[in-house]
Amino acid sequence: MVTATKVFTYPETIKADFLKTGGLKFGDGTEVSAEEIWRFMTEEGPRRFPHAFDASANSIGKLSDDVTFFSGIKRAYLTLTMKDRLYKAHDNGVPIVMIQGGQTLDPYYAAGGIPLRPGYIMQWARDVEEGLNLREIDNRGLEILESGRRKVSIEACNQLAAHAAVANNIVPVDLIAPYLCLRCSDMSFLVETHRHKEDQRPKYLVDFPINQTGKPWTVDYLAEQLRGLVKEVAKLSKKEVTDEVLRAEIKRQNKARKLAQEIIELWWSAEQPPLNSTDFFSIPFLANDFVGDPQATIQVLEETKKEVEYRVQNKIKGTGVVDNAKRVFVCGSCVGPNSTSVERAGAVLVGRDDNFSCNSVLVKEEGDPYRNLAEAILAFPYEQPTEQRAEWVAEMVKKSRADGVLFMYNWGCNYQTAVGRLISDIVKDKTGKPSTFVEVGELGRSEATEQSENRVEAFIEMI
Amino acid sequence: MSDTEVKISGNVVAGVDVGSLAAKSVVIVDGKVAGYGLIPSGFNSEETGKSVLQHALNSAGIPREAVKYIVATGYGRISADYANKTVTEISCHARGANFLYPSVRTIIDIGGQDCKAIRLDSSGNVVDFAMNDKCAAGTGRFLEVMSNVFKVKLEDLGDLALSADSLVPMSSTCTVFVESETISLIARGEKPANIQAGIHHAIANRISGLFSRVGIESDVFFSGGVAKNKGMRKSIQEVLKVNIVEPTFDPQLTGALGAAAIAWKNAVREGVCQEQQPALQK
Known part of the structure; x- marks a missing residue:
């Protein structure tokens, strides 16, 4: 039964306090006041992006109900205004680069580009046309995905949608330059498909020495790949990228990585979860994706840390989290459980191996920046051979005091499908905590997700 | 006191399992199975759930208003405003099997x-x-x-x-x-x-x-x-x-039976129903 749409609104009662928190400063030198953020989130945003303000529990990307977590409102603002910033930057000659998720973004930003992982490209593509409700935007997403399937293969995973959005010029992407690493077997396959009928768009693949980690030559090899990547982006941005420029970017992004680590540790240390699953899970994303603007995002992370500290000290619990919530650690890429239905079932999400991985390694700030980046990338736990990744996950499960481990992956994901069972079994063995794995087929879709939620809910009942 | 009067003495709970193809319901009175229903799942989960519950109540000769607690399960449980609680069918099958055969x-x-x-x-x-x-x-x-x-x-x-x-x-x-x-x-x-x-x-x-x-x-x-x-x-x-194990009770009703058993446990815990001895019987 389809019920009437419930529209999410921020209560006027919080406005005065929100305005006291101040505005945001962006990388291009512009600023936005708290008053303007409030206006956008209460007037312009709901009008332009009604789907984002659909309060239905099935909407996996729905806004957080924790309206007094003000950094969360700013995060939502950054996400909803990403499209405007990207168009503006692109018009000013900033190259937009399609990348792989979960990897270091330092070289792209240092070289004057804006890197976007497939998820953000899809968000942008779906939001090109405004005023769409949840069902309409789902259909828009499906339309793009199916156009890709017609062109490539019905067997490709749903990430194909982002590639189709690029190939069909729905969004202006100037360069396709992802890392090819041990997380996604489809990325290299999908990049190859761009060679078909669209030779004109530059491509640069950062090769990853799979199964060669630990061997000394791999650092030099990857460092050389990164030099090539920076040159490729700089060719488009016309920016001169010295080692000093890259070192400065590493320093800036280390700040984000450290903030993410500190916020996660704070959250874990709390008696009661200080943020709900929606807000908590956004932190590693922010620290690694920057929603197209590292400067503003780092400011939001700094404010987040202060709010979390205050909540931990004052034993304030995130809105939506039940007392004594069961703690679920998530593994896998691209898809995750619906935070709202997890909390409705009496649990809270305490971590995720994918997004925690890239924030868990700080890049050395002195010396050859390319070698430093290569060393860090090669140390990301998510990209280690499967048993090592599982050992690291087991440690995270212990640190986060998780009650169970849920491995989720997208239908068609050849890589995570293959390792899901192995990792679940190893983690179960090492921690004594129950684990399960769930394959889903609804990446990028909000409706008819009950079957996946049913498996997650049953797992929560079990733990 | 007639058998029916015993049944409507107050301790009535029910489990409703609306699956993809069939809807099932089991009614428990004083800790014992008193009736059940089994119908094809219709297009409307809510109506199907209410209908199969009525079938089960009819088979036990119990009026709807006597039911103190209902647990809904199965894919249709998302449209079960009539239920006090919803539980996944995985937990219900486990509870139902345990109710029938503790081993x-x-x-x-x-x-x-x-x-x-x-x-x-x-x-x-x-x-x-x-x-x-x-x-x-x-x-x-x-x-x-x-x-x-x-x-x-x-x-x-x-x-x-x-x-x-x-x-x-x-x-x-x-x-x-x-x-x-x-x-x-x-x-x-x-x-x-x-x-x-x-x-x-x-x-x-x-x-x-x-x-x-x-x-x-x-x-x-x-x-x-x-x-x-x-x-x-x-x-x-x-x-x-x-x-x-050779079944002695319709295996298709296991989920609904488990839902009813959970309903019984919750109703006793919340003081809505009074525990009988023995607690639960086939």
Whole structure:
């Protein structure tokens, strides 16, 4: 039964306090006041992006109900205004680069580009046309995905949608330059498909020495790949990228990585979860994706840390989290459980191996920046051979005091499908905590997700 | 005091399981099963749930207003405003099997649209489970497709498989692939019974894949609508090399029974119903 749409609104009662928190400063030198953020989130945003303000529990990307977590409102603002910033930057000659998720973004930003992982490209593509409700935007997403399937293969995973959005010029992407690493077997396959009928768009693949980690030559090899990547982006941005420029970017992004680590540790240390699953899970994303603007995002992370500290000290619990919530650690890429239905079932999400991985390694700030980046990338736990990744996950499960481990992956994901069972079994063995794995087929879709939620809910009942 | 008067004395709870193909309901009075209902799932989950509950109440001779607590389960539970609580069918099958046979530690459940391997403890709590993912292979729907191909009633498929003189090896990965294989085999002149035996084994193989993760411990119980199929029981026993507990209660009602048992426990805990001795009886 389809019920009437419930529209999410921020209560006027919080406005005065929100305005006291101040505005945001962006990388291009512009600023936005708290008053303007409030206006956008209460007037312009709901009008332009009604789907984002659909309060239905099935909407996996729905806004957080924790309206007094003000950094969360700013995060939502950054996400909803990403499209405007990207168009503006692109018009000013900033190259937009399609990348792989979960990897270091330092070289792209240092070289004057804006890197976007497939998820953000899809968000942008779906939001090109405004005023769409949840069902309409789902259909828009499906339309793009199916156009890709017609062109490539019905067997490709749903990430194909982002590639189709690029190939069909729905969004202006100037360069396709992802890392090819041990997380996604489809990325290299999908990049190859761009060679078909669209030779004109530059491509640069950062090769990853799979199964060669630990061997000394791999650092030099990857460092050389990164030099090539920076040159490729700089060719488009016309920016001169010295080692000093890259070192400065590493320093800036280390700040984000450290903030993410500190916020996660704070959250874990709390008696009661200080943020709900929606807000908590956004932190590693922010620290690694920057929603197209590292400067503003780092400011939001700094404010987040202060709010979390205050909540931990004052034993304030995130809105939506039940007392004594069961703690679920998530593994896998691209898809995750619906935070709202997890909390409705009496649990809270305490971590995720994918997004925690890239924030868990700080890049050395002195010396050859390319070698430093290569060393860090090669140390990301998510990209280690499967048993090592599982050992690291087991440690995270212990640190986060998780009650169970849920491995989720997208239908068609050849890589995570293959390792899901192995990792679940190893983690179960090492921690004594129950684990399960769930394959889903609804990446990028909000409706008819009950079957996946049913498996997650049953797992929560079990733990 | 008449039997009916005892039943409506106050301690009435119900479980409602709205599945993809069938809706089931069990009514418990004073800790004992008093009635049940089984109807095809309609298009409207809410109405189907209310209707099957009414069937169960009618079979027990109990008015609707006497019901103190309802637990809804199955895929239709998201539209169950009539229920006090919703619980997944995995937990309900475990509780239902435990209610019937406390020694059961492993459940094979084959329903209309999915199959599950469930491990449980002595209290009927789930300790591990695995489900098929978004695929009709290994489910009741798979058998429905096959009954269509053979123009045989669904309930006669098992007997047809049992009459086979040999077993045709079949794919276990995809309902549509198996349907194509079946049509080729029919065209080649293969005996329908042998094809059916192959199909039943393919489903059993599919199920056994789930157990590689959760393991098997005796006693093993087979629940869900497909558990009524004797050919399926035989194939699973052969593939998994286990004995399956002989059912004394309709296995298709296990989920609804579990929901009712949870309803009873909750109602007693919340003081809505008074615990009777013995607490729960078949």
